[in-house]
Amino acid sequence: xxxxxxxxxxxLMWRLREAPRRxxxxxLSLDDIVRAAIEIADADNDLGAVSMARVAExxxxxxxxxxxxxxxxxxxxxxMSDAAIERPxxxxxxxxxxxxxxxxxxNVLAAIRKHRWYAKIPISGPPAGxxxxxxxxxxxxxxxxxxxxxxxxxxxxMGLITYVQGQIRVAFDLAAGYDENxxxxxxxxxTLRQVxxxxxxxxxxxxxEAGVFDEVGNFEDxxxxxxxxxxxxxxxxxxxxxxxxxxxx
Amino acid sequence: xxxxxxxxxxxLMWRLREAPRRxxxxxLSLDDIVRAAIEIADADNDLGAVSMARVAExxxxxxxxxxxxxxxxxxxxxxMSDAAIERPxxxxxxxxxxxxxxxxxxNVLAAIRKHRWYAKIPISGPPAGxxxxxxxxxxxxxxxxxxxxxxxxxxxxMGLITYVQGQIRVAFDLAAGYDENxxxxxxxxxTLRQVxxxxxxxxxxxxxEAGVFDEVGNFEDxxxxxxxxxxxxxxxxxxxxxxxxxxxx
DNA sequence: CTAAATAGCGTAGCAGATACGCTATATCGC
DNA sequence: GCGATATAGCGTATCTGCTACGCTATTTAG
Numbered sequence: 099x100x101x102x103x104x105x106x107x108x109x110l111m112w113r114l115r116e117a118p119r120r121x122x123x124x125x126l127s128l129d130d131i132v133r134a135a136i137e138i139a140d141a142d143n144d145l146g147a148v149s150m151a152r153v154a155e156x157x158x159x160x161x162x163x164x165x166x167x168x169x170x171x172x173x174x175x176x177x178m179s180d181a182a183i184e185r186p187x188x189x190x191x192x193x194x195x196x197x198x199x200x201x202x203x204x205n206v207l208a209a210i211r212k213h214r215w216y217a218k219i220p221i222s223g224p225p226a227g228x229x230x231x232x233x234x235x236x237x238x239x240x241x242x243x244x245x246x247x248x249x250x251x252x253x254x255x256m257g258l259i260t261y262v263q264g265q266i267r268v269a270f271d272l273a274a275g276y277d278e279n280x281x282x283x284x285x286x287x288x289t290l291r292q293v294x295x296x297x298x299x300x301x302x303x304x305x306x307e308a309g310v311f312d313e314v315g316n317f318e319d320x321x322x323x324x325x326x327x328x329x330x331x332x333x334x335x336x337x338x339x340x341x342x343x344x345x346x347x
Numbered sequence: 348x349x350x351x352x353x354x355x356x357x358x359l360m361w362r363l364r365e366a367p368r369r370x371x372x373x374x375l376s377l378d379d380i381v382r383a384a385i386e387i388a389d390a391d392n393d394l395g396a397v398s399m400a401r402v403a404e405x406x407x408x409x410x411x412x413x414x415x416x417x418x419x420x421x422x423x424x425x426x427m428s429d430a431a432i433e434r435p436x437x438x439x440x441x442x443x444x445x446x447x448x449x450x451x452x453x454n455v456l457a458a459i460r461k462h463r464w465y466a467k468i469p470i471s472g473p474p475a476g477x478x479x480x481x482x483x484x485x486x487x488x489x490x491x492x493x494x495x496x497x498x499x500x501x502x503x504x505m506g507l508i509t510y511v512q513g514q515i516r517v518a519f520d521l522a523a524g525y526d527e528n529x530x531x532x533x534x535x536x537x538t539l540r541q542v543x544x545x546x547x548x549x550x551x552x553x554x555x556e557a558g559v560f561d562e563v564g565n566f567e568d569x570x571x572x573x574x575x576x577x578x579x580x581x582x583x584x585x586x587x588x589x590x591x592x593x594x595x596x
Numbered sequence: 597c598t599a600a601a602t603a604g605c606g607t608a609g610c611a612g613a614t615a616c617g618c619t620a621t622a623t624c625g626c
Numbered sequence: 627g628c629g630a631t632a633t634a635g636c637g638t639a640t641c642t643g644c645t646a647c648g649c650t651a652t653t654t655a656g
Contacts, residue, residue: 108531108538108542112542218469220467220520220523220524221516221517221520221521221524222520222523222524222527222528223521223524223528223531223532224521224531224532224535226531226535226538226539226542228542231539231542231543231548231551232547232548234550234551235547235548235549235550235551236550238550238551238553238554239549239550242550248553248554248557248559249559251550251554252554252559253573253576253577254580256573256576256577257510257573257576257577257580257581258577259513259517260510260513260514260517260573260574260577261506261509261510261513261577261581262513263512263513263516263517264508264509264510264511264512264513264514264515264516265509265513266513266516267470267512267513267515267516268470268508268509268512271469271470271471272470272472272473274469274471275469275470275471275472278471279471279472282357282472282473282475283472283473286473286475289357289475290475290480293357293361293475293477293480294480298481298484299480299481299484300484300488301483301484301485301487301488301491301500302480302483302484302487304487304497305487305497305500305501308497310497310498310501324502324505324506324509325509327502327505327506328502328505328506328507328509328510328581330584331503331506331581331584331585331587331588332506332510332577332580332581332584333584334583334584334587334588335579335580335581335582335583335584335587336580338580338583338584338587339580339583
């Protein structure tokens with residue numbers, strides 16, 4: 099298996115292009131481009147604000163110059179997503195797996211909260227970027243002490259990733275919607291009250307009756323609490339699973 | 348609280364526009380438009396194929412005619428997403444909560460698998476469409492026999508929704524990527540072998556050593572298995588939670 | 597010194613969303 | 627009935643954005 103058999107986009111992500119020999123010195127670097135794109139997305143808090151023209155403008159270059167460094171805009175988005183999550187914070191020494199995974203999950207959310215547009219980037223392939231891989235590695239490493247077989251570790255981590263990705267999609271997309279139109283959220287209880295016919299939606303109607311939707315607290319706090327509640331339920335399940343597997347040994 | 352205080356997009360979704368009095372008979376209906384848009388997205392298996400022009404063409408109308416029925420394309424997307432998930436299958440009689448939630452989750456996945464583009468539609472507000480609400484209601488209803496307080500039911504269901512949304516994002520986005528470029532997936536193991544330096548990525552390197560990425564089975568089957576594994580872990584956690592709460596009583 | 601490879605860029609084509617205003621049509625109040 | 631009025635459909639035009647193509651200048655291999 100040779101180096102050149104790597105798919106070109108992966109090679110790009112790992113910065114594995116062999117140094118070119120002839121031609122003018124590049125005035126742009128891939129890192130500059132990715133950084134500029136991230137800055138634009140951050141500044142506007144909106145992935146839609148990233149256009150090739152705007153990225154080029156920020157770098158003082160022409161639009162088409164970017165295409166010497168990325169194959170397409172989609173390419174750039176993938177590079178942005180790997181760059182934006184950076185690296186996980188170092189895991190505290192000697193923590194048990196449960197503390198470690200909770201730390202990890204909170205860490206992911208904190209990293210992505212800095213770049214809310216992350217949720218909007220299409221996942222087009224396996225997570226092959228260096229930063230993504232570092233996160234994956236960190237989560238796996240936490241399970242080293244558990245005695246789970248490798249396959250099982252992957253399953254547990256995949257489940258965790260799935261849950262975290264769900265939170266990213268649900269909570270961050272919603273947060274973007276909230277910024278755009280807070281009224282829709284504040285009216286949600288009232289809307290349901292009008293629209294949730296108790297015959298068709300008995301369980302929802304009961305919630306409305308119980309006033310569950312009436313107090314509108316801090317949006318982010320609540321979604322963090324919901325996330326943590328669900329996460330702990332999942333980890334309870336993992337704990338039971340570890341007991342089960344290790345008992346058999 | 349009057350009917351007219353509903354946000355206009357919500358009113359649209361619930362088809363609550365009062366019958367207009369004057370003007371020509373509409374030759375287009377909102378339902379036609381939404382149905383046509385869904386058919387296009389399904390046929391191309393790609394949300395990007397849905398353009399206002401193409402939807403109009405399929406209906407034999409001009410592009411701009413659509414704008415008499417939807418405010419914007421984003422509006423149309425939201426309507427599509429609520430319409431596409433239809434209603435949940437009726438819950439089998441007398442099932443326990445665990446069977447019920449598993450049934451529900453599998454049901455969601457099956458419903459969305461018919462419309463893979465669903466994952467790409469931005470969530471811009473609380474899930475206020477009639478079909479979405481029906482799903483929410485169904486999941487809540489399953490927990491009726493458990494004795495959990497209303498707030499706790501919401502938490503459990505929100506966690507489940509989060510996990511399911513994660514699966515939708517991860518698995519379905521990946522499936523789309525797979526269709527586009529299967530090679531990237533088949534090479535994934537080999538790619539990691541080259542790129543996963545054991546010093547930087549010890550846990551991943553161990554997986555590679557163990558050959559976890561070597562056999563490439565059926566993509567959808569595997570992702571279903573992963574989903575179910577994680578789901579059962581979560582439900583184990585819910586079971587423990589229910590025990591805890593009901594013991595206190 | 598010449599050939600080859602490469603960086604940047606100007607132009608242009610194409611697709612897509614949608615604002616605006618026009619025309620025809622149906623209904624309301626009289 | 628009859629005008630006033632609101633509404634449906636649509637043609638045109640504008641604006642934004644991605645990117646193919648080809649030119650020029652630059653650098654280095656041989």
